[in-house]
Amino acid sequence: xxxxxxxxxxxxxxLSSWGLVFCVxxxxxxxxxxxxxxxxxxxxxxxxxxxxxxxxxxxFLGGVLATGRGTHIGIDIIGKWLESKGKSDVSIWIQRVIAxxxxxxxxxLIVASKNFMVVExxxxxxxxxxxxxxxxxxxxxxxxxxxxxRFFWLFxxxxxxxxxxxxxx
Amino acid sequence: MEALxxxxxxxxxxxxxPLFIIMGLAALVAFGFSDVESSAVxxxxxxxxxxxxxxxxxxxxxxxYMMAESGSPKRLLxxxxxxxxxxxxxxAIVSLVICAFFTAFTGASGVTIIALGGLLYPILKNEGYSExxxxxxxTTSGSLGLLFPPSLPIILYGLVAKVxxxxxxxxxxxxxxxxxxxxxxxxxxxGQAGNVRKQFDMAELIAAxxxxxxxxxxxxxxxVGIYGGFTTASxxxxxxxxxxxxxxxxxxxxLHLTKDIPRVILDSMSLVGGILLILCCALGLTNFLxxxxxxxQILEFMRKFLxxxxxxxxxxxxxxxxxxxxxxxxxxxxxxxxxxxxxxEDFGVHPIHLAIIFLTNLEIxxxxxxxxxxxxxxxxxxxxxxxxxxRASFPYLILLLVALAxxxxxxxxxxxxxx
Numbered sequence: 045x046x047x048x049x050x051x052x053x054x055x056x057x058x059l060s061s062w063g064l065v066f067c068v069x070x071x072x073x074x075x076x077x078x079x080x081x082x083x084x085x086x087x088x089x090x091x092x093x094x095x096x097x098x099x100x101x102x103x104f105l106g107g108v109l110a111t112g113r114g115t116h117i118g119i120d121i122i123g124k125w126l127e128s129k130g131k132s133d134v135s136i137w138i139q140r141v142i143a144x145x146x147x148x149x150x151x152x153l154i155v156a157s158k159n160f161m162v163v164e165x166x167x168x169x170x171x172x173x174x175x176x177x178x179x180x181x182x183x184x185x186x187x188x189x190x191x192x193x194r195f196f197w198l199f200x201x202x203x204x205x206x207x208x209x210x211x212x213x
Numbered sequence: 214m215e216a217l218x219x220x221x222x223x224x225x226x227x228x229x230x231p232l233f234i235i236m237g238l239a240a241l242v243a244f245g246f247s248d249v250e251s252s253a254v255x256x257x258x259x260x261x262x263x264x265x266x267x268x269x270x271x272x273x274x275x276x277x278y279m280m281a282e283s284g285s286p287k288r289l290l291x292x293x294x295x296x297x298x299x300x301x302x303x304x305a306i307v308s309l310v311i312c313a314f315f316t317a318f319t320g321a322s323g324v325t326i327i328a329l330g331g332l333l334y335p336i337l338k339n340e341g342y343s344e345x346x347x348x349x350x351x352t353t354s355g356s357l358g359l360l361f362p363p364s365l366p367i368i369l370y371g372l373v374a375k376v377x378x379x380x381x382x383x384x385x386x387x388x389x390x391x392x393x394x395x396x397x398x399x400x401x402x403x404g405q406a407g408n409v410r411k412q413f414d415m416a417e418l419i420a421a422x423x424x425x426x427x428x429x430x431x432x433x434x435x436x437v438g439i440y441g442g443f444t445t446a447s448x449x450x451x452x453x454x455x456x457x458x459x460x461x462x463x464x465x466x467x468l469h470l471t472k473d474i475p476r477v478i479l480d481s482m483s484l485v486g487g488i489l490l491i492l493c494c495a496l497g498l499t500n501f502l503x504x505x506x507x508x509x510q511i512l513e514f515m516r517k518f519l520x521x522x523x524x525x526x527x528x529x530x531x532x533x534x535x536x537x538x539x540x541x542x543x544x545x546x547x548x549x550x551x552x553x554x555x556x557x558e559d560f561g562v563h564p565i566h567l568a569i570i571f572l573t574n575l576e577i578x579x580x581x582x583x584x585x586x587x588x589x590x591x592x593x594x595x596x597x598x599x600x601x602x603x604r605a606s607f608p609y610l611i612l613l614l615v616a617l618a619x620x621x622x623x624x625x626x627x628x629x630x631x632x
Contacts, residue, residue: 061479068275068478071268072458075451079444092265099271100262103493106486107233109479116231116487117541142230149238153494156241157255181259 046204053112053197056190060108067102071095090172097171097180104187111194136202143199150192157184218242232544233490240497247501257497261489265447266368266378271485272450273363276457277319278481279474280428281328283467288425289314290332295421299413304340305350305400308333309393312354313361314432320365326355326590334595346403349605350396352591353613356579357392359542359572360385363435363450366542366572369488373550376564378446379439383630384565388573388620395616396609427460488543495544499551508555515556525560526621529553530574537578538585545575569627573620577613580606 078091110116126135165178198206222242226235240254261267280286293307300306312333315325330351337347359366362382371378422429435453438444444452461468468474502508519525536545550571557567579587582603592599620626 061475064482065475065478068271068482072272072275072451072454075268075272075448076455079448079451096262096264096267099267099489102271102482103261103486103489106482106484107490108486109483110487110490111231113483115483116233117491117544118229118231118235119226119540119544121539122228138228142225142228145225145230145238146234149234149241152241152251153237153254156251156253157258159250159252160255160259163252180262181255184255184258 046201049197049200050206053194053201056108056193057112060105060190064102064105064109067098067105071098071102074098093172097183100180101183101187104183104190107187108190108194111191111198140199140202143195143202147192147195147199150188150195154185154188154192157181157188161185215246218246231487231490233487233494236491236494236498236548240494240501243498243501254494254497257500258493260496261493264372266372267489268447269363269368269378269450270365270372270489271482272447272454273318273368274320274365274485275478275481276450276454277315278324278477279454279457279461279468281315281319281324282473282477283461284465285425285428285461285467286311286315286329286332288421288465289428290329290336292418292421292425292429295414295418298411300401302397302400302403303411304336305342305346305403306397308337308350309354309357309396309400312351313358313389313393316354316356316358317361317364317432320359325358326351326587326594330355330591330594342403345605348591348595348597348602349607349609350400352587352602352606353396353580353609355587355590356542356576357396358389359576360389360392360569362386362432362439363446363453365488366546366575367568368446369492369543369546370550370568370572373492373546374554374564374568376568380565380631381568382436382439382446384569384627385572386630387626388569388616391619391626392573392576392613392616395612399608399612427456427464431456491544492547495547499548503551503555508552511552512556512559519560522560522562523622525557526562526570529557529570530617530621533571533574534578534581537575538581538583540578541586542572542575542578545578546571563624563628565631566624566627570617570621573613573617577610577617580610580613 074088074091074095078088081087107116122138126138161178161181161184163178164181165176168177168181171177171180219242222235222239225238226232237254240257241251244251244253290307290311293311294304297303297307297310308329312325312329315329319325319328333351333354334347337350338344342350358364362385364385367381367385368378370376371381431453434456435449438449438452439446458474462470462474468477515525515528519528533545533549536549540548553571554564554567558564562570579585582588585606588599588602588606591597591602
């Protein structure tokens with residue numbers, strides 16, 4: 045069971061990493077290409093919304109990596125204080141609470157964004173390549189879903205001998 | 214019930230729950246209590262995908278990370294040393310200038326101290342500077358260039374406060390130089406005390422310039438591109454990232470396209486993802502606060518105690534120094550800016566001047582005890598107790614506060630280049 049759950053987490057990490065490399069090269073090459081084409085009085089009309097949605101996707105994929113690395117920005121006043129006092133037992137429990145609270149909040153956000161997606165699928169207009177905005181809104185529940193799984197695994201894994209106190213925690 | 218929910222969210226925040234979770238949760242709870250559909254939070258999150266300058270954030274950060282990972286710090290350090298090292302306190306001035314340059318590109322994310330600290334610290338010690346001076350200088354320099362284009366905090370501020378980013382880039386130049394000049398004067402004073410002096414060597418300057426030619430051109434290229442009307446800020450970001458990718462992989466060959474670049478992408482994008490997620494989730498909460506007229510209520514309360522613009526600016530500085538010492542710059546911009554801008558406007562503070570005051574305060578917050586982030590990064594990097602860093606950075610903190618007072622009460626410094 046542990047191997048499967050950990051395997052899924054590692055797969056998410058790997059896919060997100062590939063996705064990010066693709067997105068960054070994609071946004072970079074399309075942006076540069078648009079500028080060069082402009083010199084020849086030509087343009088790619090879909091480039092701007094396409095690149096903006098690539099950045100939007102990268103936001104969530106970057107968040108997936110930050111979750112695994114434990115480098116999300118937070119106001120860690122109590123955590124730092126506990127670390128300086130060497131109370132690692134309390135720190136571990138705090139990290140478990142954080143992982144669980146984050147997972148629950150993300151589930152709530154996934155539900156909220158799914159509702160928005162349903163509305164957009166019904167009334168939204170195509171943004172580029174004829175893709176309706178509803179599908180693009182789908183980036184939100186998809187991205188939050190990946191991050192939620194990682195928090196879920198952080199919480200569960202901490203009871204299965206995985207180290208929850210990572211770099212940023 | 215509302216107070217209990219608020220306390221719960223606050224508790225989660227102080228134990229270190231990621232700020233984007235806190236923002237998302239607070240927005241969901243706030244909308245829930247106001248009987249607004251929770252999908253409104255998702256609407257706000259999606260709104261960010263329509264921000265025209267969004268592209269600048271990942272691309273400038275990626276560019277900065279590539280430079281930090283390459284041999285660029287060494288080459289530029291050699292150039293700066295050849296150009297300025299002969300001055301009294303020259304090596305310290307070189308450190309200030311080079312750190313400012315790197316911070317402008319890496320966005321004061323701690324990368325400057327990590328990438329340059331190891332290079333600069335032994336050089337400063339070899340030149341006869343005390344350990345305290347050297348540690349304080351590097352710790353302070355880690356956030357020194359964030360008023361210079363194309364710094365990430367400036368872009369984020371423009372995005373959140375809806376102020377023209379091109380104008381903000383210009384507005385930060387003179388205040389940024391002022392900070393460097395004041396700290397340089399302190400370095401000259403210390404340099405004279407230690408009799409640290411080098412001979413100017415024209416041949417070395419030319420060699421160093423040739424060695425770092427493509428990187429030294431970069432700030433000029435970005436500024437000319439944007440202000441010459443050749444590119445927008447987003448296009449400048451794309452060109453900068455592309456240019457650095459080419460020169461570091463194919464000209465200097467410091468980075469390998471398939472072995473190193475993917476790692477740099479992942480490192481930079483995990484930071485960008487963290488910041489933009491906070492921005493996404495905070496949009497719902499800040500809009501809720503603005504809709505509920507919270508800034509106006511704060512304003513009415515403040516009007517009882519603060520009678521004019523100058524007393525407001527004094528209060529603003531104290532408030533922002535506390536914010537800067539408690540929160541990191543990105544979350545502070547996202548959370549505080551929407552609340553403070555309408556109040557400042559009511560007191561007659563120019564939006565661009567406000568931006569520079571805001572960013573200078575937060576820059577100082579990086580070295581303000583007890584939790585200024587540069588103090589911890591330096592403590593980690595140089596394996597020194599953080600209390601030693603408090604003492605080492607204290608003179609610099611005082612000097613930066615003097616500079617802050619000048620920037621706050623002389624608006625022309627920030628506005629002159631934009632008008």
